[in-house]
Amino acid sequence: MSATAESRALTPPDIAARKGKTPLVCLTAYTTPIAKLVDEHCDVVLVGDSVGMVLHGMPSTLGVTLEMMILHGKAVRRGLQSALMVVDMPFGSYEESPEQAFRNAALVMAETGAAAVKVEGGESVAETIRFLTARGIPVMGHIGLTPQAVNAFGGYRVQGRGERAERILRDAMAVAEAGAFAVVLEKIPEALARRITQEVAIPTIGIGASASCDGQILVVDDMLGLFGAFRPRFVKRYAELAESAEAAIATYANEVRERSFPALDHVFGDEPRTVSGGQAA
Structure with missing residues (x-):
């Protein structure tokens, strides 16, 4: 069942109950206009700390503050x-103690x-997740490549290959429990994502998984193609908005330099006149 079929906003128990059923559709959003666009089609909308890289030009998510997350939230x-x-709980806002x-x-x-x-992490944050949920704060986990630990990983590398698969599985179990x-x-490797999905009791949400x-x-912003050069393997481009936006901006710049914009339809005279749509201007 999609979000559009609900008469109320979806809740964490609604999402948990979707385990093994119709796949959950999830996207990030950082602004009101994008939130309005995705709301009709998504079950979960994540205000991700990726906002630091996507909207603020940061090299990673590590510089994102609690205040930034609240503002965009x-x-x-x-x-x-x-x-x-x-x-998302940003780096440094939850690791010190429950x-x-x-x-x-x-x-x-x-x-x-x-x-x-x-929150990001597996066994290392299980105590914190247990503490939060016992006090009425629903928590979504995040394991595998956790961007807040990118320096420890040595870059944005695939996690859980070979012998490391068992560690990722333990993380998944710990978060669920x-x-x-x-x-x-x-x-994480596709086979590992399938195994985790089969073995944990809570819904798994993949990104570069399975x-x-x-x-x-x-x-x-990735799936809409708003970044021309940034193309992670796990992202499918459903549009190329950067190209069309750049073309529109170039056309605008040319028209300004040629003095063809603004035209008469875009300026005001001494007397009101009818413009497109029958409105007086």
Whole structure:
């Protein structure tokens, strides 16, 4: 069942109940206009800390602050009616202790109206997930390639190959047993993603994982082709908006230099006149 079929906004228990059923459709959003566009089609909308790279030009997600996540979370909340809204907990906001995680997660939820938060890590954050969920904060997990640990990984590399597969499986089990309602599997081998999906009781949401996952997520700007040169293997381009936007900007620049814009339809005279659509201007 899609978000459009619901008479109310989806909740974490609704998402958890989708295990093994119709795949969950998930995208990121960072602004109100994009949130309005994706809401009708998505089950989960993630306000990702990828906002740092996508909108703020940061080299990684490590510089994203709690204040940034709250600002963008508020913007996305204004654009949603049906989809479940999840907000990423940024680097440094939850790792110190479960108590720190609770204070910051509670602040995020209170300020943004989010229904859940997402934290990265497996066995290392299981205690924190258990602490949060016991206190009424729904948590989505995130294992495999966790971008906040990119320096420890030595780059954005595939995780869980060979003997390392068992570690990723243990992470998935730990997150599920701690009470997460779903878990993101990022950039892990396809066979491992299938195995995890079969063995854990909560929905898996893949990004660079497997079509066998219980859902999929992409960064909306990636799948719309808003970045000309950035083409991760796991991203399918459903549009090439950067190309059409650049062409439109080039046309605008030429018309300004040629003084063909603004034309008479775009300026105001001394007397009102009828313009397109029958409106007086």
